Structure formats: structure tokens, C-alpha cells
Amino acid sequence: MVQVPEKPLTLEEFLTLPETKPAxxxxxxxxxxxxxxxxxxxxxxxxxxxxxxxxxxxRKIALAFPELRCTFGGxxxxxxxxxxxxxxxxxxxxxxxxxxxxxxxDWTIEILSPEQRPTKxxxxxxxxxQQGCQMGWLIDPDETSILxxxxxxxxEFLEAEEEVLPVPNLVADLQLTVGEVFNWLKL
Numbered sequence: 001m002v003q004v005p006e007k008p009l010t011l012e013e014f015l016t017l018p019e020t021k022p023a024x025x026x027x028x029x030x031x032x033x034x035x036x037x038x039x040x041x042x043x044x045x046x047x048x049x050x051x052x053x054x055x056x057x058x059r060k061i062a063l064a065f066p067e068l069r070c071t072f073g074g075x076x077x078x079x080x081x082x083x084x085x086x087x088x089x090x091x092x093x094x095x096x097x098x099x100x101x102x103x104x105x106d107w108t109i110e111i112l113s114p115e116q117r118p119t120k121x122x123x124x125x126x127x128x129x130q131q132g133c134q135m136g137w138l139i140d141p142d143e144t145s146i147l148x149x150x151x152x153x154x155x156e157f158l159e160a161e162e163e164v165l166p167v168p169n170l171v172a173d174l175q176l177t178v179g180e181v182f183n184w185l186k187l
Contacts, residue, residue: 014076023067025124026076032120034078035113040141040185041080044111047184048081055173060086062106062170072104073131077124081109085170104131107168112140125149134168144182 008029009017017024017031024033037045045066052064064083069076082105090098108128110121118138125136129151136149145159148166158165161179 011074011076023078025078035115038113041111041113043185044139044141045080048109052083052171052174056171062086063089068101070101070105072102073127075127079105079108080111083107104128104133106133106170107135108133109137112138114142134170141185146178
């Protein structure tokens with residue numbers, strides 16, 4: 001991750017800055033730019049959003065978003081996939097999805113890029129859980145493993161193809177194995 005600029009900013013100052021590509025996050029007074037997504041990351045991200053939304057969107061249970069800025073608890077982060085329970089999705093005055101998301105996601109998914117530091121990403125997942133998030137996943141495509149973070153419990157390290165991935169209650173109908181997730185990378 002690239003850090004920009006050197007002097008600490010307030011969260012309010014950060015939020016006035018123009019958006020960057022790839023996105024920058026605000027963590028502990030620092031602006032940290034996320035790495036540019038690569039092939040494996042992009043494929044997993046798109047597939048996760050699609051599969052989750054196929055199960056929950058029409059039934060108005062939840063909604064999955066890719067790369068959505070969420071500002072809460074003194075941080076402004078951009079999880080790779082943010083899933084919100086339907087009744088928690090912020091809306092504007094006209095009833096449309098709001099552009100500004102001032103709350104934590106109900107489920108956060110991060111997909112590790114080769115040059116990304118796992119501790120920074122894990123820190124964002126833990127921050128979400130501390131605020132009330134129901135679950136976090138850290139997917140490592142190079143290691144073909146997934147760390148699952150249930151709130152208030154020991155993380156689970158899953159790497160066997162047949163292992164079923166735990167999901168939060170709001171998407172209880174979603175059943176995926178580790179193998180299914182990483183098979184999405186095959187052509």
C-alpha cells in the first residue's frame with residue numbers, strides 16, 4: 001500500500017480530498033492507497049458480489065457492493081465487498097441508495113492482493129467487527145485460503161477444498177466451499 005500524504009489529516013479533511021484510483025482509505029490519521037486490483041482479485045470480487053446478490057437482492061434481505069466507501073468509527077475504508085442488511089442500507093431523501101455510507105457493513109470481505117500487507121487488511125476487518133459487523137472474510141488467492149472472522153470468536157483458517165465457509169445469518173441460504181470459491185479463478 002502506498003501512503004499519501006505524510007502529515008496526519010483529520011477524517012473530515014480526508015473526506016474533502018478527491019477520490020483516487022485505486023481508492024485511498026483513512027486509518028489512524030493516515031491516508032493509505034489500496035493497490036490496483038489484479039486478475040484474481042477482480043474475478044473473485046465480481047463473482048462474490050454476483051453470487052451473494054442472486055440470493056439476497058430480490059428477497060430484499062441484503063445487498064452486496066464492490067469497492068464501497070464506508071466511513072464509521074473514525075475510519076473511512078473501502079472493503080472489496082461490503083454486504084448490508086436491506087433495512088440498514090442508507091437511502092437519500094428520494095429513497096434511492098445514498099452515495100455517502102456512514103455505517104459499517106454487516107459483512108465485510110477483503111481479497112488480498114500480492115503487494116498488500118495482511119495486517120492492514122486484517123485491521124480493517126477487526127475494526128468492522130468492533131463496530132458491530134456480523135462477519136469478516138480475508139481471502140488469499142495465492143495461498144488459496146480464507147480466514148473467517150466471526151465476531152467475538154477465534155478466526156477460522158480454511159484451506160481444504162471441501163470446507164464449507166461460515167456466513168452471517170443474513171445470508172444463511174448461501175453455501176460455498178473453499179474449493180468453489182477458488183474454482184472461480186479457473187477458465
